[in-house]
Amino acid sequence: MKLPDYLRVIYQRTPLIEVVGQLRFPTILKINNQEPYEFQERISSDYPIFQRSQSLNLPPEIVSLLPQISSILPKHNTYNFLSENSKWKLSLDQENLILATFEYKRYEEFKEKLFNIVNIFKDVYNPSFYLRLGLRYKNLILRSKLKMEDKDKPWSALISPQIASELHSSELSGSILTSVKNLEIELETGRVNFNHGLVISQDPSRGNVQEPGYLFDADFFVESKINKEEIGNVFDTFNRTGGQLFRWSITDELHRAMEPIPITND
Numbered sequence: 001m002k003l004p005d006y007l008r009v010i011y012q013r014t015p016l017i018e019v020v021g022q023l024r025f026p027t028i029l030k031i032n033n034q035e036p037y038e039f040q041e042r043i044s045s046d047y048p049i050f051q052r053s054q055s056l057n058l059p060p061e062i063v064s065l066l067p068q069i070s071s072i073l074p075k076h077n078t079y080n081f082l083s084e085n086s087k088w089k090l091s092l093d094q095e096n097l098i099l100a101t102f103e104y105k106r107y108e109e110f111k112e113k114l115f116n117i118v119n120i121f122k123d124v125y126n127p128s129f130y131l132r133l134g135l136r137y138k139n140l141i142l143r144s145k146l147k148m149e150d151k152d153k154p155w156s157a158l159i160s161p162q163i164a165s166e167l168h169s170s171e172l173s174g175s176i177l178t179s180v181k182n183l184e185i186e187l188e189t190g191r192v193n194f195n196h197g198l199v200i201s202q203d204p205s206r207g208n209v210q211e212p213g214y215l216f217d218a219d220f221f222v223e224s225k226i227n228k229e230e231i232g233n234v235f236d237t238f239n240r241t242g243g244q245l246f247r248w249s250i251t252d253e254l255h256r257a258m259e260p261i262p263i264t265n266d
Helices: 029-033 037-043 060-065 107-125 228-249 252-257
Strands: 009-011 016-024 049-055 076-082 088-092 096-101 130-141 179-186 191-203 209-226 260-262
Touching: 016 107, 029 076, 037 076, 037 107, 088 107, 096 107, 107 228, 130 228, 191 228, 209 228
Parallel strands: none
Antiparallel strands: 009 260, 016 096, 016 130, 049 076, 076 088, 088 096, 130 209, 179 191, 191 209
C-alpha cells in the first residue's frame, strides 16, 4: 500500500473514540496461576483501580453450546488496571498485554505510557519475544460534533470517493442508511484490517439520541517472531501509516472542519 506522505497534524475537533495497543507473547503460565502482585505495585500510581475477569478462551458460540461443561472447563484470568478517571485501561492475561484509551491526545504520549508498561512487564515476567503487535485506531465522524447540518453537508462532501464511491452516486447516496466495508490490506510491515462505513451512533450523554456517523476502524498488526528491540519501530510505522490512511480517506473539507494543527517537532 502506497499512500501520499501527508503533513502530520493533531485535530482540535478530534474524531478519535478509542486507541488500543496490543502485545502478544508466548504463554506465561505464571500470570494465570499467580496474582500479579509485583506488576500491580509498579503500575498502581497510574492505574490504581483493579478488576479481575475470567474467560474460557473459546468463541462465545462454542461456549453457548456447552453450558453443562462450561463450569468445569479451565478458565483464564484477565487482570484489568484502570486509571482513576477510567479513561485508560491496561489488561494482562497469560498471552496478552493491552493498553486502551478513550482520551488519546497524541502518539508520543500513548507510546510513552505503553512502553513504560512494557518495560515493567519485561522486568517482572521477562518474555522471550513477542508473537503479535497491534495498534488500532477508531475514528467516528459525527456531523453534529463539527457543527454541520446533515442536509447541508452530505457524506460525499466529507468522505473520499476513493473508499466510498456509493456516497458520491446521485442515484444511491440519499437512500443509504448503513454500509460497512472490511478490507485486509498488506503493508510493508504487517497488515491492517480496515473496517469503515456508515453506522448509527447512540450518545448516552445526549439522552441516547441516534445520529448517522461514519466509522473508520483501522487495526494494524504484525504476526511473527518479534524481538524486544523491534517493537518501537513497528509501532512507529503503524502510527505513521494510520495517519496517512485516515487522511487519504477523507476530503479536504472534512480535514479543515476538524481544525488541524501541524506537528513540527517530530
